[in-house]
Amino acid sequence: MDGDLVYARFFADFGPLHLARTVRFCHNLESRLNLAPAGRKRLVLYCSDHPHKRANALTLLAIFLVVVGGLSPELAVTRVLKGGELPPPFGFRDASCGVCTFFITLLDCARAVHKAISTSLWSYQTFSIDEYNHLDCLDNGDINWIVPGKLIAFSGPQRERIVLDAESGATTLLARDYAALFRSLGVTCVIRFNEATTYDRKAFTHAGLRHIDLPFPDGSNPSDDILFKFIRVRQQSF
Structure with missing residues (x-):
């Protein structure tokens, strides 16, 4: 998954990935799952063990389970961490140059996306990757x-x-x-x-x-x- 985990940092920040990358990942994963015969194949996703790559990979998976799978943020995080068998990833920090005093957790990210959907602030179905990338330049x-x-x-x-x-x-x-x-x-x-x-x-x-x-x-x-x-x-x- 390392090719999907490219983040343009400002200082010591390393994620999470922006909406266009997140939605593209969800589209690709959803398409692959739809192509696989039901119950006959498993899709394996893997990334390097770098803590920043791992944090972004787990965040993408948790968001996918919330957006596409319809899971609650809490259940999505439990699933990606295998019920607590896996250690939680590094918390995300802001882009300032000072010492970070507040970290954003995997659960925070999943809850944020869930909240945006439930309040109609954001829609996975209508989000335009092309428009986002165009205006982002x-x-x-x-x-x-x-x-x-x-x-x-x-x-x-x-x-x-x-x-x-x-x-x-x-x-x-x-x-x-x-x-x-x-x-x-x-x-x-x-x-x-x-x-x-x-x-x-x-x-x-x-x-x-x-x-x-x-x-x-x-x-x-x-x-x-x-x-x-x-x-x-x-x-x-x-």
């Missing part, structure tokens, strides 16, 4: 839907384009590029958490988008004041 905006159709996250644009690939001419987007893209996606309000010097907000306001600055240091937690302001703006936009 830096030259297409590095964009991810947090709440489909309502809340979107993106890399803050800079004042100058950064060349990503000289041969293809791929570059990062400017604020005006995002403004046009956001209008096509139905976005009405942009909130900037970075410093105001990163780009000119007029690129958004002149395009008819509301723009709000709520800056706080990169990699840190926002203050309660910023957090509550963000929630109020979000509620108004919804």
Whole structure:
């Protein structure tokens, strides 16, 4: 499974894998199981014993059992760990450069997917791998839907384009590029958490988008004041 367990890390983070990779794995595994004669064959999945690879492999399997198998998160984790015979994998950490003080467990991941499905926040059946991968590319905006159709996250644009690939001419987007893209996606309000010097907000306001600055240091937690302001703006936009 090592070929399915490729993760682009920022610092010491190593997973879990993003939704496109997770759904592709589920599609492939589901297809293989459907091709196998019922009760006559077993599908064996294996990966290296590297703790990071193992953690991502077990997470994919647990999510598959929740999404496709219809198991509860608790039962899915029990199954992949063989009822406690296998040790739990390493917990996942955030992408910050400091010492990790909070880890995300295998059960946390299974519960998160189950919650997203039960609240209609995410659908395995309608999720588009192609759309996710397209928007995830830096030259297409590095964009991810947090709440489909309502809340979107993106890399803050800079004042100058950064060349990503000289041969293809791929570059990062400017604020005006995002403004046009956001209008096509139905976005009405942009909130900037970075410093105001990163780009000119007029690129958004002149395009008819509301723009709000709520800056706080990169990699840190926002203050309660910023957090509550963000929630109020979000509620108004919804």
